Amino acid sequence: MRNAFGRRRRGRLSAILLSALLLATGCAGAGAIGAGGQTLVIAIVANPQMNDAIALSDQFERDHPGIELKFVSLPENQARAKITASTATQGGEFDVVMISNYETPQWADNGWLENLQPYIDSTEGYDADDFIPSIRESLSDDGDMYAVPFYGESSFVAYRKDLFQQAGLTMPQNPTWEQIAGFAEQLDDPANGVAGICLRGKPGWGESLAPFSTVVNTFGARYFDEDWNAQLTSPEFKEAANFYVNLVREHGQTGASSAGFTECGTRYGQGEAAMWYDATVMAGTNEDPASSTVAGKSGYVSAPVNKTDASGWLYTWSLALPKVTENKDAAWEFMRWMTDKQFVQTVGEEFGWNRVPPGVRQSTYEIDEYTEAAKAYAQPTLDGIREANQDNTMTEPVPYPGIQFVGIPEFQDLGTRISQQLSAAIAGQKTVDEALEQAQEYAETVGQAYRETQ
Numbered sequence: 001m002r003n004a005f006g007r008r009r010r011g012r013l014s015a016i017l018l019s020a021l022l023l024a025t026g027c028a029g030a031g032a033i034g035a036g037g038q039t040l041v042i043a044i045v046a047n048p049q050m051n052d053a054i055a056l057s058d059q060f061e062r063d064h065p066g067i068e069l070k071f072v073s074l075p076e077n078q079a080r081a082k083i084t085a086s087t088a089t090q091g092g093e094f095d096v097v098m099i100s101n102y103e104t105p106q107w108a109d110n111g112w113l114e115n116l117q118p119y120i121d122s123t124e125g126y127d128a129d130d131f132i133p134s135i136r137e138s139l140s141d142d143g144d145m146y147a148v149p150f151y152g153e154s155s156f157v158a159y160r161k162d163l164f165q166q167a168g169l170t171m172p173q174n175p176t177w178e179q180i181a182g183f184a185e186q187l188d189d190p191a192n193g194v195a196g197i198c199l200r201g202k203p204g205w206g207e208s209l210a211p212f213s214t215v216v217n218t219f220g221a222r223y224f225d226e227d228w229n230a231q232l233t234s235p236e237f238k239e240a241a242n243f244y245v246n247l248v249r250e251h252g253q254t255g256a257s258s259a260g261f262t263e264c265g266t267r268y269g270q271g272e273a274a275m276w277y278d279a280t281v282m283a284g285t286n287e288d289p290a291s292s293t294v295a296g297k298s299g300y301v302s303a304p305v306n307k308t309d310a311s312g313w314l315y316t317w318s319l320a321l322p323k324v325t326e327n328k329d330a331a332w333e334f335m336r337w338m339t340d341k342q343f344v345q346t347v348g349e350e351f352g353w354n355r356v357p358p359g360v361r362q363s364t365y366e367i368d369e370y371t372e373a374a375k376a377y378a379q380p381t382l383d384g385i386r387e388a389n390q391d392n393t394m395t396e397p398v399p400y401p402g403i404q405f406v407g408i409p410e411f412q413d414l415g416t417r418i419s420q421q422l423s424a425a426i427a428g429q430k431t432v433d434e435a436l437e438q439a440q441e442y443a444e445t446v447g448q449a450y451r452e453t454q
Contacts, residue, residue: 010351038330039068039359040095043083045317046073047262048285049151049357050098053338059346059388060337067330076260077204086113092324095331099147099320100206102405107143108227113284114321117144119332120236126340134385137165146298147318148339152359154278154303154312154384155404156377157215158286163187163194163274163298177215177304186250187274196251198242198273200259203427205415206386208422210404211277214303216403218311220299225445228399230451231420232436234247241432250305257427269294276302279315279358280384283377287354300377307395312372313404316360344370344406374394399450410414410446417442 038132041197044050051072058067063286074082079098083172086093087107099107107113128136128145135152139145157180159171167186172179179357184196200208204375212354216222221236232236248256253267261278267287268276269292271345278302289295319335321328336345344364353373359381364370372379387393401407405415 004379011362027219037388038066038327039070040327040331040334041070041072041093042096042098042334043072043074043079043086043094044098045076045079045166047076047317048180048291049281049282049355050317052355053150053343055348056343056346060127060334063066064330064333068331068336075262076206080185080204080206080412086308089169090322090324092326093320094324095325095327096195096335097320097322098150098317100318101135101147101314101316102204102402104139104147104204104318104320105401106407106409108146112323113146114325114328115144115319116146116148116325116332119120119336120145120148121384123332123336126336127363128365131339132360132362132385132394134314134381134388135360138314138316139318147320149316149318149333150339151357152279152314152316152380152385153281154314154385154388155211155278155281156312156380157275157301158268158275158282158298159183159275159301159314159451160187160271160294160297161274162297164299171301171402173301175304177218178308180304181247181251184247184275189274193272195253195267195273196265197247197275197277198253198259198264199248199256199277200260200264201248201252201423201436202258202263203416203423204260205405205412205419207260208426209415209419210279212419212422213404214311214313214393215244215306217303217310217394217403218304218306219243219311222306222394222396222398223261224399224450225235225388225446226397226399228447228454230447232440232443238436241422241425241436245432249428257423280312280377280381283374283381284354284356284358287373288352288374290444298376300380302380306395310384310387310392312388312393314385315404398415409451410449414442414446 013327028241054071083097093283120126126369133149135149139147153370165170169183188196200211201210213431219236219240221240222231253259253273264276265282271293285294286292286298305311325331344356353370356370388403405411418439424430425432425435
């Protein structure tokens with residue numbers, strides 16, 4: 001469905017979205033930064049695993065004399081906007097960009113990305129067949145890879161085993177959202193600064209809308225029906241939204257409306273939450289004694305469900321080569337370095353095995369040191385990635401690809417607008433019904449455009 005859908009929509013990035021991105025990022029177009037000679041400008045998301053790659057980059061420069069690396073490292077929302085604006089306008093600011101399985105198939109169809117398959121096939125020992133199949137396929141178009149994965153993830157629940165034991169509670173391996181809400185109520189301890197659960201509330205289509213969308217799916221709701229009619233005021237969507245908002249307002253962390261992945265990670269790692277539902281990649285940070293006060297105290301179980309068998313998402317942060325990049329061979333050398341098997345070994349040996357980029361290479365899960373360090377979360381991570389497809393995570397058919405996102409160009413703008421309404425409801429600035437009525441209007445405008453092209 002992804003490739004056929006993308007071809008039907010080839011080149012269609014809404015003018016409203018593109019204009020908004022250009023204003024937000026101040027993109028100056030071609031030559032704004034420049035990438036002459038052998039200086040590679042790399043746009044990267046400022047997550048912990050990416051920061052490790054930056055810290056190790058002097059090793060790449062040592063082994064590749066004449067290639068200098070310049071990183072533009074930004075928080076997730078800012079990185080998405082700046083990378084999209086630069087790539088969509090063919091601005092040439094960046095030689096390598098970090099994108100996901102949301103952007104890759106669309107941008108490949110638009111002709112914005114270099115086909116990496118020739119580079120992959122001619123690089124001895126790179127072994128693309130080692131990539132977990134669902135991750136590899138999510139970055140491919142017509143069988144060719146247009147981005148190479150740095151780490152992959154689904155979503156699951158981290159929980160404090162010690163707090164559960166003290167309260168006489170037992171976490172099931174496959175919890176329901178009703179059970180999670182009950183645990184959050186019992187473990188919520190404001191007097192001691194411990195929230196029952198941490199959930200994202202920060203605006204952004206890749207922030208709060210990621211976990212929220214998995215709740216939407218498993219509650220039997222969807223963003224659009226098969227005829228592109230917006231469904232954000234349907235009974236199922238309202239039930240999911242009320243559940244999420246009430247849970248985080250009643251038993252979630254303080255300041256939830258401005259908390260994203262990073263903020264929840266800090267809170268959980270500092271012992272300020274009994275549970276955290278989020279990306280499986282969080283586990284490495286949770287279990288790193290250098291950054292977490294609760295290392296060794298957590299258990300990990302599958303994403304909570306309501307009406308479906310599974311609800312975890314599928315996502316990968318990956319590296320891609322904009323079509324206009326001049327230094328393609330040098331850029332591929334960097335991309336290969338950051339995504340091959342040896343990089344996994346280097347991270348494990350330099351920083352510890354809990355900091356290895358997870359969820360990408362099957363061989364990672366055959367390394368004895370890694371399997372020992374990651375024994376609490378390695379299998380739940382793999383299970384989540386393997387189970388993450390629409391057949392398992394949704395109750396009704398939808399006309400778009402994606403689990404925690406709607407795989408259309410307009411979703412960067414639409415999803416952010418919806419998330420702003422969700423955040424306002426979490427902050428108590430409006431009711432859930434008011435938020436969804438406004439979100440429905442945004443979605444209906446997008447849906448109408450798709451109905452007109454059917």
